[in-house]
Amino acid sequence: MATVEKRGNSYRITVSNGYDVTGKQIREKITYTPDSETTEKQQKKALEKFIFEFEEKVKNGKYLSGEKMTFAEFYEYWLKEYSDKHLEDTTLEDYVDELNNKIIPAIGHLKLAKINPTHLQKFYNNLLEDGVRKDGKSGGYSPVTIKKNHAIISSMLTQAVLWQLIDSNPCDRVSPPKDNKMTDEVKHFTLEQSISFLNALEMEYATKYKAHYRIDDTGKKYYVQSYIETRSIPTQFKVFFNLALFGGMRRGELIALTWNDIDFINNTININKSTGYVKKKMITKAPKNKSSIRVITIPAPVMDLAKKYRTEQLVYKLSIGDQWLGDNYVFIQSTGKQMHLATPYGTFKDIIKKYNATMENEEDKLPNIPLHGLRHTSATLLISDNNDVRTVSARLGHAQTSTTMNIYAHSLKKSDEKASDSLSSMLIKKA
Template structure:
């Protein structure tokens, strides 16, 4: 991240100048994996936090969604989804699955390094000692990444909007709709009980897709008004 030249004042009141410099911000691999799965698979935060390594099929490039984690009375609680449709098998892009594999190797190495401090578990996303990650943790990192990026650019058009973490799931859906993926497939990936839920939430983007379809037909037949 590029920092601009600026002046600082120390506690004694003395002022000094700091030249422009680059500051590197590290993002843990598990957060990169978390955000990519949210974007490319349209998963809910609770579904992501609940993921275990056994949910992945690395031969078929799929992930099984069968549970969700929430906080009840300050404690983590994992349970099956409310609706049967939320239990689903989702195809994961090969590039993202490759990242998941690398993260698994990194986590195994880390586990060996800290030895008995690791509290045995099978979760993807963890605290430093292997315990399951709290759902609030990735949101805090997501906000930091947006802030870091916005501080590193000077032009307003290059800055990212302050969207919630759930916005990655919405982005996944709207991008699929914009690419004319049928609504049943989009609804299935999101885990909606009915396609009507999907159409209600994304009606505006569906209208845009319909307009694009209309224009495609017009261009296909080269219709001209005389």
């Protein structure tokens, strides 16, 4: 029989679970908070149901207690009941690697309900110490790595709170070390730099080749003198980087595109899958978050460029005949197979490097932003042009507008200042 103690707006429920080896009674406890939006009668009925289900779980040995379960045991339960159903394969693989190599060895032995901010702070501080790395490199782990571990632990303990295994998340009261070298502002192009980058895609670049030897079809070696060759950016990459910038698409979403996803009549792209690494293999599948599945409109000039590339690809496919091994992917290797995930990054960096080599003044050069910076650029430009956050969030495929607001807080602040200046110029009379 359960005993119920009312505590403010919640109830503390205690159920007997037999006796331990010393003859001491084992009590399982849980807190229940009724829905304040329901009637008193509905709350009473919901409480009775909760008590009955709690008693049944205890009686049948199915009740999980944060007081008894270690973090390592919770990790196994979390893997089975939650992770593969809610996390992308690439995200889960990253989580598991950090958990197995860093987190579990440090705090896996602790009882879930006993983990406190002090335990976590000591763990983070230890990761900073020299000699802690397992890859043989000197020094400790970077603040970025520690922040990632903090995010993983926090995510798991948040789920533990939702499952009522613990009352609160200790991560909320811990601050991982900051990286003084990093800025809170995401790396992206400005409007002027974005225009320069688009111009860079249309330029021709001279490449100097050193003198070298080659072997002809008969196996004979011959000498080739140094020479300079001028080349333009392949249309395939022009399309890729234009879509990344104008569509704010992720690398994996672009790599996963097939021609069936592109609607040339309505100038839209259906984003319904993504490619990522799973156990060092490229896997293409539908995203777990429904918000990532979306249809976005692309400017007509960019779609015209894609149409041109489509024609080029079809001509190329016919030219290589049986050597074509493709599956209708938009971005491909020389055989028609899906483009490798690493390819766009190298090409992107190469374009910036070659463009900067043509610029005499430092202020005219492009910053060395990451490839994902094109997505950040797309969002930042939209926000700076006073597009509402909900629209930007939906276009990016964020599950919540809060995600967009957190990432682009700096840009939103500038937009807010711009709005303030607009009101000032409209309403305040100038002396």
